Amino acid sequence: MLPGHCFTIEGSNPSVWLFLDGWTVSTENRARSAQAGHMILITETGADVLTR
Incomplete structure (x- = not known):
């Protein structure tokens, strides 16, 4: 990665419901x-x- 680049770290939860839109x-x-x-x-x- 280079200066100026930005990224996210996201958490996860196995107890979620995914809508039909995916x-x-x-x-x-x-x-x-x-x-x-x-x-x-x-x-x-x-x-x-x-x-x-």
């Missing part, structure tokens, strides 16, 4: 939920976590 995911009981993850920016001096 993209939308919710909790197993189909409750509304949000995705959790962290965005990392590569800099000249290392990496900065942009989300916590």
Whole structure:
């Protein structure tokens, strides 16, 4: 990776329900939920976590 590149690390949960569209995911009981993850920016001096 080069300075200026940005990527995400996303968590996973085996207890999810995948909608028929093959993209939308919710909790197993189909409750509304949000995705959790962290965005990392590569800099000249290392990496900065942009989300916590």
